[in-house]
Amino acid sequence: PIHFDLQHVRKMGADQLSVHGMRAMLDMKRHLSATLLSAPPEHDFYIFSTRMRRPVLCETPYDLQIANNGQQITGKLLDCATQQNCFNSKLAPARGLELAAGDHEHALTVPEVMALGQPFPGxxxxxxxxxxxxDALLFQLLVKSPQTLASLTTALPELQAATLIEVFAQIPVVQTHHETHFSARLFNPARLFESEDRLYYTIQPMLIIGDRSSGFVLRAVIEARTQRHPLLVTSVTLKTWPLANN
Structure with a gap:
Protein backbone atom coordinates (compact mmCIF):
# COMPACT_ATOMS: atom_id res chain seq x y z
CA PRO A 1 0.00 0.00 0.00
CA ILE A 2 2.84 2.49 0.64
CA HIS A 3 3.69 2.22 -3.08
CA PHE A 4 0.19 2.49 -4.59
CA ASP A 5 -2.37 3.84 -2.10
CA LEU A 6 -1.92 7.56 -1.39
CA GLN A 7 -4.78 7.66 1.11
CA HIS A 8 -3.14 4.83 3.05
CA VAL A 9 0.15 6.75 3.06
CA ARG A 10 -1.49 9.95 4.30
CA LYS A 11 -3.14 8.07 7.15
CA MET A 12 0.39 7.04 8.16
CA GLY A 13 1.46 10.68 8.26
CA ALA A 14 3.37 10.92 4.97
CA ASP A 15 2.58 12.98 1.88
CA GLN A 16 3.91 10.97 -1.05
CA LEU A 17 4.04 7.42 -2.37
CA SER A 18 7.41 5.71 -2.18
CA VAL A 19 9.04 3.75 -4.99
CA HIS A 20 9.28 0.00 -4.44
CA GLY A 21 12.78 -0.98 -3.38
CA MET A 22 13.29 -3.42 -6.24
CA ARG A 23 12.24 -0.78 -8.78
CA ALA A 24 14.39 1.88 -7.13
CA MET A 25 17.40 -0.41 -7.48
CA LEU A 26 16.79 -1.27 -11.12
CA ASP A 27 18.57 1.74 -12.62
CA MET A 28 21.35 1.45 -10.06
CA LYS A 29 21.96 -2.19 -11.04
CA ARG A 30 21.91 -1.35 -14.75
CA HIS A 31 24.43 1.49 -14.46
CA LEU A 32 26.76 -0.45 -12.15
CA SER A 33 26.63 -3.42 -14.53
CA ALA A 34 27.30 -1.23 -17.57
CA THR A 35 30.37 0.19 -15.83
CA LEU A 36 31.60 -3.30 -14.97
CA LEU A 37 30.96 -4.61 -18.49
CA SER A 38 32.86 -1.80 -20.20
CA ALA A 39 35.57 -4.51 -20.21
CA PRO A 40 35.12 -8.30 -20.09
CA PRO A 41 34.40 -9.38 -16.49
CA GLU A 42 37.46 -10.91 -14.84
CA HIS A 43 35.75 -12.91 -12.11
CA ASP A 44 33.31 -15.82 -11.99
CA PHE A 45 31.08 -14.43 -9.22
CA TYR A 46 29.96 -11.01 -8.05
CA ILE A 47 28.02 -9.57 -5.16
CA PHE A 48 25.66 -6.62 -5.26
CA SER A 49 24.52 -5.03 -2.02
CA THR A 50 22.32 -2.06 -1.19
CA ARG A 51 21.57 -0.31 2.07
CA MET A 52 18.37 1.71 1.93
CA ARG A 53 18.57 4.71 4.24
CA ARG A 54 15.53 6.78 3.27
CA PRO A 55 12.40 6.20 1.18
CA VAL A 56 12.71 7.02 -2.52
CA LEU A 57 9.66 9.17 -3.21
CA CYS A 58 7.61 9.41 -6.38
CA GLU A 59 7.52 12.75 -8.24
CA THR A 60 10.92 13.65 -6.74
CA PRO A 61 14.17 14.23 -8.70
CA TYR A 62 17.25 12.24 -7.70
CA ASP A 63 20.87 12.22 -8.77
CA LEU A 64 22.54 8.85 -9.39
CA GLN A 65 26.32 8.93 -8.87
CA ILE A 66 28.50 6.01 -10.03
CA ALA A 67 32.19 5.52 -9.13
CA ASN A 68 34.76 2.84 -10.01
CA ASN A 69 37.95 2.49 -7.96
CA GLY A 70 39.23 -0.52 -9.91
CA GLN A 71 38.20 -3.00 -7.22
CA GLN A 72 34.51 -2.29 -6.83
CA ILE A 73 31.84 -0.11 -8.41
CA THR A 74 29.69 2.00 -6.10
CA GLY A 75 26.58 4.05 -6.53
CA LYS A 76 24.70 6.66 -4.51
CA LEU A 77 21.17 7.95 -5.00
CA LEU A 78 20.96 11.53 -3.74
CA ASP A 79 17.91 13.75 -3.31
CA CYS A 80 18.61 16.64 -5.70
CA ALA A 81 17.08 19.22 -3.34
CA THR A 82 18.59 18.12 -0.02
CA GLN A 83 21.57 16.03 -1.21
CA GLN A 84 20.54 13.40 1.34
CA ASN A 85 21.73 9.90 0.50
CA CYS A 86 18.67 7.69 0.03
CA PHE A 87 20.51 4.49 -0.69
CA ASN A 88 23.96 3.36 -1.70
CA SER A 89 25.05 0.21 -3.51
CA LYS A 90 28.17 -1.62 -4.55
CA LEU A 91 29.05 -4.29 -7.09
CA ALA A 92 32.24 -6.24 -6.40
CA PRO A 93 33.95 -9.58 -7.11
CA ALA A 94 32.96 -12.35 -4.71
CA ARG A 95 33.87 -15.86 -3.65
CA GLY A 96 32.34 -18.88 -5.36
CA LEU A 97 28.67 -19.51 -4.77
CA GLU A 98 27.78 -22.51 -2.61
CA LEU A 99 24.09 -23.17 -2.22
CA ALA A 100 22.69 -24.49 1.05
CA ALA A 101 20.76 -27.75 0.99
CA GLY A 102 17.02 -27.11 1.07
CA ASP A 103 14.15 -29.37 2.05
CA HIS A 104 11.80 -28.23 -0.71
CA GLU A 105 13.18 -27.32 -4.12
CA HIS A 106 10.90 -25.88 -6.77
CA ALA A 107 11.46 -25.69 -10.53
CA LEU A 108 10.39 -23.49 -13.44
CA THR A 109 10.77 -24.47 -17.07
CA VAL A 110 12.62 -22.11 -19.40
CA PRO A 111 9.35 -21.07 -21.16
CA GLU A 112 7.85 -20.29 -17.74
CA VAL A 113 10.86 -18.13 -16.88
CA MET A 114 10.59 -16.33 -20.22
CA ALA A 115 6.88 -15.69 -19.65
CA LEU A 116 7.62 -14.22 -16.21
CA GLY A 117 10.15 -11.94 -17.89
CA GLN A 118 7.52 -10.26 -20.08
CA PRO A 119 6.33 -7.69 -17.48
CA PHE A 120 9.88 -6.94 -16.30
CA PRO A 121 10.37 -3.13 -16.62
CA GLY A 122 13.68 -3.51 -18.44
CA ASP A 135 17.01 -11.05 -8.76
CA ALA A 136 13.56 -9.46 -9.18
CA LEU A 137 12.06 -12.81 -10.15
CA LEU A 138 13.37 -14.47 -6.99
CA PHE A 139 12.04 -11.57 -4.93
CA GLN A 140 8.62 -12.11 -6.49
CA LEU A 141 8.74 -15.85 -5.84
CA LEU A 142 9.76 -15.16 -2.25
CA VAL A 143 6.89 -12.74 -1.64
CA LYS A 144 4.30 -15.03 -3.19
CA SER A 145 5.51 -18.20 -1.46
CA PRO A 146 3.13 -19.84 1.06
CA GLN A 147 6.29 -20.79 2.96
CA THR A 148 7.14 -17.13 3.55
CA LEU A 149 3.61 -16.34 4.71
CA ALA A 150 3.64 -19.35 7.06
CA SER A 151 6.84 -18.12 8.71
CA LEU A 152 5.24 -14.74 9.46
CA THR A 153 1.92 -16.08 10.68
CA THR A 154 3.74 -18.49 12.99
CA ALA A 155 5.48 -15.52 14.61
CA LEU A 156 2.32 -13.35 14.53
CA PRO A 157 -0.63 -15.76 14.80
CA GLU A 158 -3.13 -12.91 15.26
CA LEU A 159 -2.64 -11.78 11.66
CA GLN A 160 -5.59 -12.54 9.40
CA ALA A 161 -3.89 -12.87 6.03
CA ALA A 162 -4.03 -15.27 3.11
CA THR A 163 -1.14 -13.61 1.25
CA LEU A 164 1.95 -11.61 2.16
CA ILE A 165 0.42 -8.58 0.42
CA GLU A 166 -2.37 -8.68 3.02
CA VAL A 167 0.28 -8.73 5.74
CA PHE A 168 1.89 -5.63 4.24
CA ALA A 169 -1.51 -3.91 4.31
CA GLN A 170 -1.76 -4.53 8.06
CA ILE A 171 1.85 -3.86 9.05
CA PRO A 172 3.92 -1.16 7.30
CA VAL A 173 7.14 -2.78 6.10
CA VAL A 174 10.26 -1.13 4.70
CA GLN A 175 13.10 -2.79 2.86
CA THR A 176 16.40 -1.84 4.51
CA HIS A 177 19.03 -4.08 2.93
CA HIS A 178 19.31 -6.16 -0.21
CA GLU A 179 22.13 -8.46 -1.29
CA THR A 180 22.56 -10.57 -4.41
CA HIS A 181 25.46 -13.02 -4.81
CA PHE A 182 25.45 -14.19 -8.41
CA SER A 183 27.35 -16.01 -11.13
CA ALA A 184 28.98 -14.05 -13.95
CA ARG A 185 27.18 -16.52 -16.25
CA LEU A 186 24.20 -14.18 -15.85
CA PHE A 187 26.10 -11.57 -17.88
CA ASN A 188 25.66 -13.92 -20.86
CA PRO A 189 21.91 -14.73 -20.77
CA ALA A 190 21.81 -16.25 -24.25
CA ARG A 191 23.93 -19.18 -23.01
CA LEU A 192 22.45 -19.47 -19.55
CA PHE A 193 20.22 -22.52 -20.03
CA GLU A 194 20.91 -25.77 -21.83
CA SER A 195 18.32 -27.82 -23.69
CA GLU A 196 15.49 -29.05 -21.42
CA ASP A 197 17.06 -27.20 -18.48
CA ARG A 198 15.08 -25.66 -15.62
CA LEU A 199 15.46 -22.93 -13.04
CA TYR A 200 15.53 -24.56 -9.61
CA TYR A 201 14.94 -22.44 -6.51
CA THR A 202 14.82 -22.97 -2.76
CA ILE A 203 13.57 -20.67 -0.01
CA GLN A 204 15.48 -20.82 3.26
CA PRO A 205 13.70 -20.52 6.65
CA MET A 206 13.00 -16.89 7.48
CA LEU A 207 14.87 -15.27 10.36
CA ILE A 208 12.59 -13.13 12.55
CA ILE A 209 13.88 -11.03 15.45
CA GLY A 210 12.32 -8.24 17.53
CA ASP A 211 9.02 -7.71 19.32
CA ARG A 212 5.68 -5.99 18.90
CA SER A 213 6.66 -2.77 20.69
CA SER A 214 9.86 -2.06 18.75
CA GLY A 215 9.00 -3.82 15.50
CA PHE A 216 10.42 -6.87 13.79
CA VAL A 217 13.37 -7.42 11.49
CA LEU A 218 12.80 -10.14 8.89
CA ARG A 219 15.55 -11.70 6.82
CA ALA A 220 14.53 -13.89 3.89
CA VAL A 221 16.85 -15.81 1.54
CA ILE A 222 16.09 -17.51 -1.76
CA GLU A 223 18.58 -19.44 -3.92
CA ALA A 224 18.51 -20.46 -7.57
CA ARG A 225 20.48 -22.74 -9.88
CA THR A 226 20.34 -24.47 -13.23
CA GLN A 227 20.85 -28.21 -13.49
CA ARG A 228 24.64 -27.79 -13.53
CA HIS A 229 25.46 -24.34 -12.19
CA PRO A 230 24.61 -22.19 -9.17
CA LEU A 231 23.13 -18.90 -10.35
CA LEU A 232 22.32 -16.55 -7.51
CA VAL A 233 21.30 -16.07 -3.90
CA THR A 234 19.07 -13.13 -3.00
CA SER A 235 18.89 -11.97 0.63
CA VAL A 236 16.31 -9.38 1.68
CA THR A 237 16.05 -7.63 5.06
CA LEU A 238 12.73 -6.03 5.95
CA LYS A 239 11.81 -3.99 9.02
CA THR A 240 8.26 -3.58 10.32
CA TRP A 241 6.91 -0.62 12.20
CA PRO A 242 5.95 -1.24 15.85
CA LEU A 243 2.65 -3.09 15.89
CA ALA A 244 1.39 -0.91 18.74
CA ASN A 245 1.12 2.01 16.28
CA ASN A 246 -1.33 0.21 13.99
Whole structure:
Protein backbone atom coordinates (compact mmCIF):
# COMPACT_ATOMS: atom_id res chain seq x y z
CA PRO A 1 0.00 0.00 0.00
CA ILE A 2 2.84 2.49 0.64
CA HIS A 3 3.69 2.22 -3.08
CA PHE A 4 0.19 2.49 -4.59
CA ASP A 5 -2.37 3.84 -2.10
CA LEU A 6 -1.92 7.56 -1.39
CA GLN A 7 -4.78 7.66 1.11
CA HIS A 8 -3.14 4.83 3.05
CA VAL A 9 0.15 6.75 3.06
CA ARG A 10 -1.49 9.95 4.30
CA LYS A 11 -3.14 8.07 7.15
CA MET A 12 0.39 7.04 8.16
CA GLY A 13 1.46 10.68 8.26
CA ALA A 14 3.37 10.92 4.97
CA ASP A 15 2.58 12.98 1.88
CA GLN A 16 3.91 10.97 -1.05
CA LEU A 17 4.04 7.42 -2.37
CA SER A 18 7.41 5.71 -2.18
CA VAL A 19 9.04 3.75 -4.99
CA HIS A 20 9.28 0.00 -4.44
CA GLY A 21 12.78 -0.98 -3.38
CA MET A 22 13.29 -3.42 -6.24
CA ARG A 23 12.24 -0.78 -8.78
CA ALA A 24 14.39 1.88 -7.13
CA MET A 25 17.40 -0.41 -7.48
CA LEU A 26 16.79 -1.27 -11.12
CA ASP A 27 18.57 1.74 -12.62
CA MET A 28 21.35 1.45 -10.06
CA LYS A 29 21.96 -2.19 -11.04
CA ARG A 30 21.91 -1.35 -14.75
CA HIS A 31 24.43 1.49 -14.46
CA LEU A 32 26.76 -0.45 -12.15
CA SER A 33 26.63 -3.42 -14.53
CA ALA A 34 27.30 -1.23 -17.57
CA THR A 35 30.37 0.19 -15.83
CA LEU A 36 31.60 -3.30 -14.97
CA LEU A 37 30.96 -4.61 -18.49
CA SER A 38 32.86 -1.80 -20.20
CA ALA A 39 35.57 -4.51 -20.21
CA PRO A 40 35.12 -8.30 -20.09
CA PRO A 41 34.40 -9.38 -16.49
CA GLU A 42 37.46 -10.91 -14.84
CA HIS A 43 35.75 -12.91 -12.11
CA ASP A 44 33.31 -15.82 -11.99
CA PHE A 45 31.08 -14.43 -9.22
CA TYR A 46 29.96 -11.01 -8.05
CA ILE A 47 28.02 -9.57 -5.16
CA PHE A 48 25.66 -6.62 -5.26
CA SER A 49 24.52 -5.03 -2.02
CA THR A 50 22.32 -2.06 -1.19
CA ARG A 51 21.57 -0.31 2.07
CA MET A 52 18.37 1.71 1.93
CA ARG A 53 18.57 4.71 4.24
CA ARG A 54 15.53 6.78 3.27
CA PRO A 55 12.40 6.20 1.18
CA VAL A 56 12.71 7.02 -2.52
CA LEU A 57 9.66 9.17 -3.21
CA CYS A 58 7.61 9.41 -6.38
CA GLU A 59 7.52 12.75 -8.24
CA THR A 60 10.92 13.65 -6.74
CA PRO A 61 14.17 14.23 -8.70
CA TYR A 62 17.25 12.24 -7.70
CA ASP A 63 20.87 12.22 -8.77
CA LEU A 64 22.54 8.85 -9.39
CA GLN A 65 26.32 8.93 -8.87
CA ILE A 66 28.50 6.01 -10.03
CA ALA A 67 32.19 5.52 -9.13
CA ASN A 68 34.76 2.84 -10.01
CA ASN A 69 37.95 2.49 -7.96
CA GLY A 70 39.23 -0.52 -9.91
CA GLN A 71 38.20 -3.00 -7.22
CA GLN A 72 34.51 -2.29 -6.83
CA ILE A 73 31.84 -0.11 -8.41
CA THR A 74 29.69 2.00 -6.10
CA GLY A 75 26.58 4.05 -6.53
CA LYS A 76 24.70 6.66 -4.51
CA LEU A 77 21.17 7.95 -5.00
CA LEU A 78 20.96 11.53 -3.74
CA ASP A 79 17.91 13.75 -3.31
CA CYS A 80 18.61 16.64 -5.70
CA ALA A 81 17.08 19.22 -3.34
CA THR A 82 18.59 18.12 -0.02
CA GLN A 83 21.57 16.03 -1.21
CA GLN A 84 20.54 13.40 1.34
CA ASN A 85 21.73 9.90 0.50
CA CYS A 86 18.67 7.69 0.03
CA PHE A 87 20.51 4.49 -0.69
CA ASN A 88 23.96 3.36 -1.70
CA SER A 89 25.05 0.21 -3.51
CA LYS A 90 28.17 -1.62 -4.55
CA LEU A 91 29.05 -4.29 -7.09
CA ALA A 92 32.24 -6.24 -6.40
CA PRO A 93 33.95 -9.58 -7.11
CA ALA A 94 32.96 -12.35 -4.71
CA ARG A 95 33.87 -15.86 -3.65
CA GLY A 96 32.34 -18.88 -5.36
CA LEU A 97 28.67 -19.51 -4.77
CA GLU A 98 27.78 -22.51 -2.61
CA LEU A 99 24.09 -23.17 -2.22
CA ALA A 100 22.69 -24.49 1.05
CA ALA A 101 20.76 -27.75 0.99
CA GLY A 102 17.02 -27.11 1.07
CA ASP A 103 14.15 -29.37 2.05
CA HIS A 104 11.80 -28.23 -0.71
CA GLU A 105 13.18 -27.32 -4.12
CA HIS A 106 10.90 -25.88 -6.77
CA ALA A 107 11.46 -25.69 -10.53
CA LEU A 108 10.39 -23.49 -13.44
CA THR A 109 10.77 -24.47 -17.07
CA VAL A 110 12.62 -22.11 -19.40
CA PRO A 111 9.35 -21.07 -21.16
CA GLU A 112 7.85 -20.29 -17.74
CA VAL A 113 10.86 -18.13 -16.88
CA MET A 114 10.59 -16.33 -20.22
CA ALA A 115 6.88 -15.69 -19.65
CA LEU A 116 7.62 -14.22 -16.21
CA GLY A 117 10.15 -11.94 -17.89
CA GLN A 118 7.52 -10.26 -20.08
CA PRO A 119 6.33 -7.69 -17.48
CA PHE A 120 9.88 -6.94 -16.30
CA PRO A 121 10.37 -3.13 -16.62
CA GLY A 122 13.68 -3.51 -18.44
CA UNK A 123 15.36 -5.79 -20.97
CA UNK A 124 15.77 -9.19 -19.32
CA UNK A 125 17.84 -10.46 -22.27
CA UNK A 126 20.45 -7.68 -22.03
CA UNK A 127 23.80 -8.48 -20.45
CA UNK A 128 23.54 -5.54 -18.03
CA UNK A 129 20.02 -6.44 -16.88
CA UNK A 130 19.67 -10.24 -16.95
CA UNK A 131 20.95 -10.79 -13.43
CA UNK A 132 18.70 -7.98 -12.21
CA UNK A 133 15.70 -9.70 -13.78
CA UNK A 134 16.51 -12.97 -12.01
CA ASP A 135 17.01 -11.05 -8.76
CA ALA A 136 13.56 -9.46 -9.18
CA LEU A 137 12.06 -12.81 -10.15
CA LEU A 138 13.37 -14.47 -6.99
CA PHE A 139 12.04 -11.57 -4.93
CA GLN A 140 8.62 -12.11 -6.49
CA LEU A 141 8.74 -15.85 -5.84
CA LEU A 142 9.76 -15.16 -2.25
CA VAL A 143 6.89 -12.74 -1.64
CA LYS A 144 4.30 -15.03 -3.19
CA SER A 145 5.51 -18.20 -1.46
CA PRO A 146 3.13 -19.84 1.06
CA GLN A 147 6.29 -20.79 2.96
CA THR A 148 7.14 -17.13 3.55
CA LEU A 149 3.61 -16.34 4.71
CA ALA A 150 3.64 -19.35 7.06
CA SER A 151 6.84 -18.12 8.71
CA LEU A 152 5.24 -14.74 9.46
CA THR A 153 1.92 -16.08 10.68
CA THR A 154 3.74 -18.49 12.99
CA ALA A 155 5.48 -15.52 14.61
CA LEU A 156 2.32 -13.35 14.53
CA PRO A 157 -0.63 -15.76 14.80
CA GLU A 158 -3.13 -12.91 15.26
CA LEU A 159 -2.64 -11.78 11.66
CA GLN A 160 -5.59 -12.54 9.40
CA ALA A 161 -3.89 -12.87 6.03
CA ALA A 162 -4.03 -15.27 3.11
CA THR A 163 -1.14 -13.61 1.25
CA LEU A 164 1.95 -11.61 2.16
CA ILE A 165 0.42 -8.58 0.42
CA GLU A 166 -2.37 -8.68 3.02
CA VAL A 167 0.28 -8.73 5.74
CA PHE A 168 1.89 -5.63 4.24
CA ALA A 169 -1.51 -3.91 4.31
CA GLN A 170 -1.76 -4.53 8.06
CA ILE A 171 1.85 -3.86 9.05
CA PRO A 172 3.92 -1.16 7.30
CA VAL A 173 7.14 -2.78 6.10
CA VAL A 174 10.26 -1.13 4.70
CA GLN A 175 13.10 -2.79 2.86
CA THR A 176 16.40 -1.84 4.51
CA HIS A 177 19.03 -4.08 2.93
CA HIS A 178 19.31 -6.16 -0.21
CA GLU A 179 22.13 -8.46 -1.29
CA THR A 180 22.56 -10.57 -4.41
CA HIS A 181 25.46 -13.02 -4.81
CA PHE A 182 25.45 -14.19 -8.41
CA SER A 183 27.35 -16.01 -11.13
CA ALA A 184 28.98 -14.05 -13.95
CA ARG A 185 27.18 -16.52 -16.25
CA LEU A 186 24.20 -14.18 -15.85
CA PHE A 187 26.10 -11.57 -17.88
CA ASN A 188 25.66 -13.92 -20.86
CA PRO A 189 21.91 -14.73 -20.77
CA ALA A 190 21.81 -16.25 -24.25
CA ARG A 191 23.93 -19.18 -23.01
CA LEU A 192 22.45 -19.47 -19.55
CA PHE A 193 20.22 -22.52 -20.03
CA GLU A 194 20.91 -25.77 -21.83
CA SER A 195 18.32 -27.82 -23.69
CA GLU A 196 15.49 -29.05 -21.42
CA ASP A 197 17.06 -27.20 -18.48
CA ARG A 198 15.08 -25.66 -15.62
CA LEU A 199 15.46 -22.93 -13.04
CA TYR A 200 15.53 -24.56 -9.61
CA TYR A 201 14.94 -22.44 -6.51
CA THR A 202 14.82 -22.97 -2.76
CA ILE A 203 13.57 -20.67 -0.01
CA GLN A 204 15.48 -20.82 3.26
CA PRO A 205 13.70 -20.52 6.65
CA MET A 206 13.00 -16.89 7.48
CA LEU A 207 14.87 -15.27 10.36
CA ILE A 208 12.59 -13.13 12.55
CA ILE A 209 13.88 -11.03 15.45
CA GLY A 210 12.32 -8.24 17.53
CA ASP A 211 9.02 -7.71 19.32
CA ARG A 212 5.68 -5.99 18.90
CA SER A 213 6.66 -2.77 20.69
CA SER A 214 9.86 -2.06 18.75
CA GLY A 215 9.00 -3.82 15.50
CA PHE A 216 10.42 -6.87 13.79
CA VAL A 217 13.37 -7.42 11.49
CA LEU A 218 12.80 -10.14 8.89
CA ARG A 219 15.55 -11.70 6.82
CA ALA A 220 14.53 -13.89 3.89
CA VAL A 221 16.85 -15.81 1.54
CA ILE A 222 16.09 -17.51 -1.76
CA GLU A 223 18.58 -19.44 -3.92
CA ALA A 224 18.51 -20.46 -7.57
CA ARG A 225 20.48 -22.74 -9.88
CA THR A 226 20.34 -24.47 -13.23
CA GLN A 227 20.85 -28.21 -13.49
CA ARG A 228 24.64 -27.79 -13.53
CA HIS A 229 25.46 -24.34 -12.19
CA PRO A 230 24.61 -22.19 -9.17
CA LEU A 231 23.13 -18.90 -10.35
CA LEU A 232 22.32 -16.55 -7.51
CA VAL A 233 21.30 -16.07 -3.90
CA THR A 234 19.07 -13.13 -3.00
CA SER A 235 18.89 -11.97 0.63
CA VAL A 236 16.31 -9.38 1.68
CA THR A 237 16.05 -7.63 5.06
CA LEU A 238 12.73 -6.03 5.95
CA LYS A 239 11.81 -3.99 9.02
CA THR A 240 8.26 -3.58 10.32
CA TRP A 241 6.91 -0.62 12.20
CA PRO A 242 5.95 -1.24 15.85
CA LEU A 243 2.65 -3.09 15.89
CA ALA A 244 1.39 -0.91 18.74
CA ASN A 245 1.12 2.01 16.28
CA ASN A 246 -1.33 0.21 13.99
Missing amino acids: QASEATQAWSFF
